[in-house]
Amino acid sequence: MRRYRDKALNTGYLFFYSKALATAARLGVFDYIGTGSKSLKELAAAMGTSEHGLELLLDAMVGMGYLSKKGNNYSNTRCGREVFLKGKDLYIGDILRFHATMWEGWNNLEQSVRTGKPARLHNMFQDDKEETRTFIMAMHNTAMGHAERLASLMDLSGDKTLLDIGGGPATYSIFFCKANPRLRATVLDLPGTLEVTKDVVSRFKMSRRITLQEGDYNKDLPKGFDAAFLSHIIHSEGGEANIGLMKRIYDALNPGGKIIIQDFILKSDKTQPSFASAFALCMLLFTEKGRTYSFEEIKGWLEAAGFKSVKWLRRALPRDISIVTAFRS
Template sequence: MDLLNIEGIGEALDLLELCWQFRPVRVLMAGHQLGIFEMLRTPQTAAQVAKQCGTDPSMTERLLIACCALGVVQRDKGKFVLTKLGRDLLLPESPRYIGGILGHYENLWWFWTGLTEVVRTGKRESAPPAPKEFADKWHEFWIWAMHGIAANGVGQWLASNLDLSDRKLLLDVGGGPGTYSIILCQRFPNLRAVVWDLPRTLAIAEEVIKRFGMQGRITLQVGDWNKDEFGTGYDCLLMSNILHGHGSQAAMKLAKAFRALEPGGLLIVHDFLLNDEKTGPLPAALFNLMVGAYSVQELMAIIEETGFKDVRLVAYLPKRGSGLITATKP
């Protein structure tokens, strides 16, 4: 084989680069878990950070150099400090804090570590368990992760692709921290919203809604979709990331959504979606491996079978593998 003149070198380099992508997120997870980022509100040397965090000075400096390369830390005259991006994402007081994401990723890390056995056995419990301090807080990390994701690009994308200027009352089913409702209400002054979820989740949503001063326009409703109806009287309804493939009981949830909407009501579905050939894109394919995902046409067909009309894919975000589908109740 002539190694000098070989086809597909560019694609091979891209794939090899993907194989290394566990490293950057592990850097952020380590810095977060060790409390390093909170030490960098003001400029510090690596030795000062190490002393305060109880870490090795040499490895601490190496970690900080990696954080500089990631754009969340900057170095000036031998001292390190958070960049604006670092302050926005890595300090707990920031409204865009991603600490929940990094905690959630620690739990996910162990699933992916055990993927070989999960595929071999077909049982998720074949993966090694996450450390207890993370496993015990999985729900809290998960809901705060949903906030971090929505607040850092996905929610803004969703709102920019919808026109709810003539809508008055949104039901956010399985709304988690309520971040999508907050962004939609901020964009559309006429809109009020109800976040519908389990009590444990709504305790976090209440905190998030208060943080953004939206208590006057967003209320909370306790519900369990396995046994409760969604209510009635809504002219728009959001189902974000709750229709994850064939195990998600999508038909049941959509039927309840249909009953909750007034005639002419708008259904908004946001979820990971595979292409119709089920060959990608990569973010949706990876999510499908871990949880499940429909193809675009599969989910649109289920929505139509429920009785909705004018079902259409209005936007797609390849970087996330997320699609935005709307439909109308006749």
Template sequence: MDDLIPPGPETEPPAADVLAQMAQGLLVSQTLVAAEDLDLFTFLSAKGAATVAEVAAGVGVDERPAEIVLTACAALGLVERDGAGFRNTPVADHYLVRGRPYFFGDYIRMLRDHAFTGWMRVTEAVRSNRPSRWTAEQREDIFTSENRAKLFWDGLYPLSAVTARALGEAVDLGGVTRLLDVGGGGAAFDIELCRRYPGLRATVYDLPHVCEHAAERIGAAGLSERVSPHPGDFFADEELPDGHDAILLSMIMHDWDEARNRELLGKCFRALPRGGLLVISELLVDDDRTGPLDAALMSLNMLVATWGRNYTAGEYGDWLRAAGFDDVRTVRFRAPGANGAVLARKP
């Protein structure tokens, strides 16, 4: 017993609040799910403001749960008091009202139906080094599944659109005339970037059923003459479509491992002309692997859902130079789907 460390001076224990908040994170996301499932924010937008009784009658629930949900949404900053009733805050009115241009409701439902099931088995993913989103009964790939693609791409559209606007402000694409969006999904980036840059034309290169979905979005945006779907498979096809002076990889490379990413960068290099620009838009992990939180959690989401992870700007730089690119640099910005872009040129 002589070798036991003697007790030190008593110190005040650190506050446990932060751990409680972390452990209860699910409660926040599911409050948002419940409110959106009820179309609460769309109802309040139409009414302007409503009492608990009016909300209960309008969304079809009893007054007790209506009051509880409204209180939680008020605490989250999504609704606020207006006399005897409640109304939407600006963020809810802009993003959570059905029919608005950047409606996030489909994103919330996509997470509910697609992502959260795997997260409830996250330890399984960590221990097995396999996506826990897959089950013994369901091993359908979200990218190739035609049945689930609309849920996935409709859900990602508002996140991508807001991120595209931030990218367009941070990275000057004024000199680009033809953009190839590899894995462009629902064409959110192409639509937003073409709106910002009148001289830009874009090609959405993705799987055939995804291109059909993109064509609907492009047509609805009135951009069919400037944005064109190009069906293909960027791994199965020997080469990428040529004739473009810039290539965009947005929220694509985090889906794949290093070998696949190096293969894709090689195809991008061959498809670009001399002086061509490559843009990688992602939630970049810090080079010292200590954060930031959004990139770190998205990386864990990739463990749950894919064979990839989120990478550092340094890793992308090494791969780009190995593929033959030069003039590699990183531009930082803030958006839901990216915190920066790694840019490179083909010499």
């Protein structure tokens, strides 16, 4: 009983840590420190903060293991230089800043639970260019954590064309193409998103192998592909919309083509994995009908669309992400 009680109390306090980390990212703490060592006075002057408030935040970051402190000087840790400094492959600053953007929505969770309506419809964050860039680069940050591993797990060696539906920053397409020299990918997404995608694809020198195509996956899909990839899309849509999407993907594939769905997929009772069931609340806050789904639900949509050999692949990916694959007959 005591352990259960302590767990509940500790869960209640976890926002201390997440909000402190997001604030440090938004203020640029890690970038101001850089690869060297800076004093509190130097940092407060450069960042335009009070020394008192900044000292408390910096010490909290040290306590959480995200900064080092020697005397009155602060520095990034060895790992921190890889994940908190802009330009690094494993950088997560964009997703941390995006978390701060989502904070207001989560403050309205009680109201959304009462009404069943979202706190804010995000429209894929297309209304403001800066917000669009933050969102898409946040998705790039999270994808970089396992895109290379996923590309090694999926067999696309016999495929020449891939349709990345709602592909955002194209991170997965980039690594699928790197792992499969014969593969060419088409990333379908909204115009505002593709402005950001273009920069990411160019940075990885993949512009000749990855085509960007404006479109809305809820309307039409281009045809003639050997494989289709659907990453973190179904949780933004309701069940009926997803059934329609699976049918459009079936029609977009060549005979024998495969679909790869990546998402937070629930077990049949829809309570586990715990991140997946908690993420459903995020969809309540930011979409009209979105939520996370069980494998049985996804399998039903695929089979209704005509897909065969539906499989659920669980490969120890971050946040209990898992994969569903199926084939067009």
